Amino acid sequence: MRSVIAKVAFSVAAIAVVTAGVYALRPVAPDVSLGVLYVIAVVAVAVVCGLAYAIPVSIASMLVFNFLFLPPLHTFALRDSANWVALGVYLVVGVVVGELATRSRRLSRAAVEAETLRQSDAIKTAVLHAVSHDLRSPLTAIRAASEGLDNPSLRLSPEEREELFETIRLELRRLERLVDNLLDLSRLEAGPARRRPELWTVDALLVSALEQLGPEADRVETMFAPDLGLVRVDGSQLQRVMVNLLENALKFSSPADPVEVSVVEGGGRIAARIRDRGAGVAEPDRERIFEPFERGSASGPGSGLGLAIARGFAEANGGRVLLEPQADGGSTFVLELPAVEEILRPDRRILSRG
Numbered sequence: 001m002r003s004v005i006a007k008v009a010f011s012v013a014a015i016a017v018v019t020a021g022v023y024a025l026r027p028v029a030p031d032v033s034l035g036v037l038y039v040i041a042v043v044a045v046a047v048v049c050g051l052a053y054a055i056p057v058s059i060a061s062m063l064v065f066n067f068l069f070l071p072p073l074h075t076f077a078l079r080d081s082a083n084w085v086a087l088g089v090y091l092v093v094g095v096v097v098g099e100l101a102t103r104s105r106r107l108s109r110a111a112v113e114a115e116t117l118r119q120s121d122a123i124k125t126a127v128l129h130a131v132s133h134d135l136r137s138p139l140t141a142i143r144a145a146s147e148g149l150d151n152p153s154l155r156l157s158p159e160e161r162e163e164l165f166e167t168i169r170l171e172l173r174r175l176e177r178l179v180d181n182l183l184d185l186s187r188l189e190a191g192p193a194r195r196r197p198e199l200w201t202v203d204a205l206l207v208s209a210l211e212q213l214g215p216e217a218d219r220v221e222t223m224f225a226p227d228l229g230l231v232r233v234d235g236s237q238l239q240r241v242m243v244n245l246l247e248n249a250l251k252f253s254s255p256a257d258p259v260e261v262s263v264v265e266g267g268g269r270i271a272a273r274i275r276d277r278g279a280g281v282a283e284p285d286r287e288r289i290f291e292p293f294e295r296g297s298a299s300g301p302g303s304g305l306g307l308a309i310a311r312g313f314a315e316a317n318g319g320r321v322l323l324e325p326q327a328d329g330g331s332t333f334v335l336e337l338p339a340v341e342e343i344l345r346p347d348r349r350i351l352s353r354g
Helices: 001-027 031-049 051-069 081-148 158-190 202-219 235-251 306-316
Strands: 198-202 222-226 228-234 259-266 267-277 322-324 331-340 343-346 348-352
Touching: 001 031, 001 051, 031 051, 031 081, 031 306, 051 081, 051 306, 081 158, 158 202, 158 235, 198 202, 202 222, 202 228, 202 235, 202 259, 202 267, 228 235, 228 331, 235 259, 235 306, 235 331, 267 343, 322 343
Parallel strands: 222 259
Antiparallel strands: 198 228, 259 267, 267 331, 322 331, 343 348
């Protein structure tokens, strides 16, 4: 009902605006020739409201023009037969133009829908290409390990069996993180991430993230400044940020090189710097790599989701993730979070002022 009222109001307003224009132009143009201006109202209504409203506007415009501007004034009678012809032509032109405008709107809408569908298909294809490698690699490793364990012709020592089981556990964790990344991305694109903020120490968040990495966490070296403050964040989201940043650093560092994590505080913010020993990120890629399904030009295959999710969750918690290029090689990704000023009550419980 509101939509109908709005369209009727728009139609009346269009006729009123054109009528005011005709009044303004009467001193410089003949009245009969000014009637063509009502075609503007018909076209506008046809584009916005459709042909069902454009035809009544065309008829109403003819009647208003007759009543206000054609002699005898303020009556629907016409003295000159030429005026009848003019009104008939205006009516036909208005209806035809209205139909053309409506058809053009339908074609434009169909074109937009077709382009949206094409882009959607392209995005789906990009997603499939992006995640195919990340799915295939762990599945291949799991299948090979499980077939080795199930093969009666292979005589495996307890250490070898445990190594195969550990391979399966590690690759399953990778699959879980890929699925979690896809779910996290869908949540971020659906709107602001919902948070459950609590007080955390950065070292506790980092320890939880390292536990999720499994044996690869042994390559991570940590250094914390003394007397670090607290942060008020959603713990699960910030653990996801750190896991993704650490995985990215481990991926682009050789197995012989450590990943260095240093945490400092200053200016009311706590910054965790995660440095790898990889090839670094080219300058044109330094912002693009934070977009979903985007990877640096020197990157290998992968889903391209980790950094996008890390930045999204960091920003949802009042922080940010940025890249600091290193002159001597490698990259440093920085996670900055606002520190929370705390006070200690007599009962020894920490309360936040922030």
